[in-house]
Amino acid sequence: MPVNHIKIKTKHFFSEARLLLGLAPDATSHTEKIISGIGAIVGILFTLKISLSQFDPNSALLLVGSMGATAVLVFGLPHGALSQPWNVFAGHILSAIIGIIAQQYIQHPFLASAIAVGAAICAMHYCRCLHPPGGATALFCVMGGEQIHQLGFSFIISPLLLNLTGLMLIAFAFNFCFYWRRYPAHLNFTAKSSAPSSYQLSQEDFMAALRQQNSYIDVSSEELAEIFSKAMAHAQQNRPQKRLSITLNHCYSNAGLGEYWSVRQVIEIRRTQLKYKVVAGSEAGTTGETYIKNFKKWAKHEVHTVDRHWMKLSAKSK
Structure with a gap:
């Protein structure tokens, strides 16, 4: 088997493995990541103080476990649904x-735990309040020990509601310090005029919008509308060139979306034909040949990488 064929097969395997694992590109900045971590530190310190004031360390840490999961969401994904x-x-x-x-x-603790988590998920779905850490809270109420059991329903008021209120207030105040990550998410969105719908959106437009959004996204309807608006604005500002010149070693995109998106690098130019290599998309790692006139019809714009993300090559970048 030729070496090039083995390389292509290997790249295809790793590309498929990445997709199966859900290893998506990360459009957040280093600043955003650090801010999320600092916010979680502040929030968890508060919940630890409250929990340790009412329970022994072992029980307190179990409760803080579910609060820690909530902290990941409200500080790491403040705009998430x-x-x-x-x-x-x-x-x-x-x-x-x-x-x-x-x-x-339910007398059997294992059965009680399983039913509590399953029923909690079902109830959260119906009440439109799905929150993954809630499953940990349901489990904690069953397996938290005698000190928790003795509280009964008063556990809901203190420490649970007290912890949640404190965590929410900290999330509101902390995220308010950064204009791009207001919490709750509704505070982050304002009505904006959309770009004309005549401009075609591409994978690069959505990536540019994600970079501007600068938030790890668990998409809500408002956030999706905001991303779409920014992608449309980016498409308007970076219209396809009417006369696209094909240059050796440069990369070009077909402006497709999802599995139809592809980026090709020109690796050889002959008189009327050229040879290209697919460097991004579902067929990454493969090569092909075509007429230059056909390649120009396929290519919608020239692209380059910015922080390992493919972006349109604007006039300023040239």
């Missing part, structure tokens, strides 16, 4: 109620 106040409050409280009932009426 699962991170919003209704999801946080209702998700935890509803799960706690179900967990307490399961502990009181």
